[in-house]
Amino acid sequence: MIPNRLEKGDKVAIVSLSRGLMGMDFASHELEIGLKRIEEMGLVPVIMPNSLKKLDYLFEHPEERAADLKQAFLDPEIKGIMTAIGGDDTYKTIPYLMEDEEFIEAVKNNPKLFTGFSDTTNNHWMLNKLGLSTFYGPAFLVDMAELDNEMLPYTKEYFSKYFDGEPFEIKSSPVWYMDRKDFSKDAVGTPREERREEHGFEVLNGSGKVTGKLFGGCLDSIYDIYASERYGNENEVYTKYNLLPTIDEWKEKIFFFETSEERMSPEKLEEILTLLKKKGILEAVRGIIVGKPIDEMYYEEYKEVYKKVFEDLDTPVLYNVNFGHAYPRCIIPYDAEATIDYDNKRIFINSRILEKNKELEKVRGK
Secondary structure, rough: OOOOOOOOEEEEEEEEOOOOOOOOOOHHHHHHHHHHHHHHHHOOOEOOOOOOOOOOHHOHHHHHHHHHHHHHHOOEEEEEEEEOOOOOOOHHHHHHHHHHHHHHHHHOOOOOOOEEOOHHHHHHHHHHHHOOOOOEEEHHHHHHHOOOOOHHHHHHHHHHHHHHOOOOOOOOOOOEEEOOOOHHHHHOOOOEEEEEEOOEEEEEOOOOOEEEEEEEEEEHHHHHHHOOOOOOHHHHHHHHHHOOOOOHHHHEEEEEOOOOOOOOOOHHHHHHHHHHHOOOHHHHOOOEEEOOOOHHHHHHHHHHHHHHHOOOOOOEEEEEEOOOEEEEEEEOOOOOOEEEEEEOEEEEEOOOEEOOOOHHHHHHOO
């Protein structure tokens, strides 16, 4: 199910499905900036009822987070849904949603644009199982609420694709940015530290062209999905609701993943990749796209890990792509057909990623 592209005047829901940062007093200036930016794009922001509740409350009440997502899908006036930020326990919303037939029917009958990254990986995998094409892309607090006077240009360019929905190419950003150390009100209007891109996309294994369906997310969250390291029951939840792709399903996919702001050690990266390799996933997929590490920390060390893990596999690997936690970020549409040209280091999204709103066109006489 491919949702409609955004149009001027559309309502977009803001949901806190992970950490409840958006409702904290120390983030009030970010909330104000983010809402203003959405309005400047011609969209109408709708903050869902529980999304401004505090950190502790939302941590203790995943059912309230889930209720906001359900309400956003039930509301016919809401055309897009954007997550506030990531976290580490988003999977806890899954049982409340996957056991709610009204929610499942709402997703199937009212497909909407859904964007976010990081631990939102859990919601992407759940919605993907229900048949909805979603977007590993910008989130409210870290993109719309960028403290500089404008959104980061590269991020804004790819966000604009939510308005046209046409096939496109993911290109390497000519610059990248350091993560901020200061998110206080005093930092409003200050630019991020900018660095010139020295590497571009890099091929770490394999060659040629592959075409497949995009699927993936944050590697930290994916590891928890399979290993249950953080909370002890993530894999149990995924198994119960049959959310994990089978090996045959992986064979159709181009696997994209990136590492979080926790900046895992190279040793941890190797441990995670080894687990996925033992499960047959890295061999099964048609190709792999790896995101730029945040702040380029462990950049070279990670490269050596990828080369080591994939040296006995034919799976091609493209590294240093601008998505996920590193700044700036593009959008990656789940289940869209993509072609990766490893010889020329190019990424093409072949299929339309959003539909035209047929009802709106009728109203306008098109």
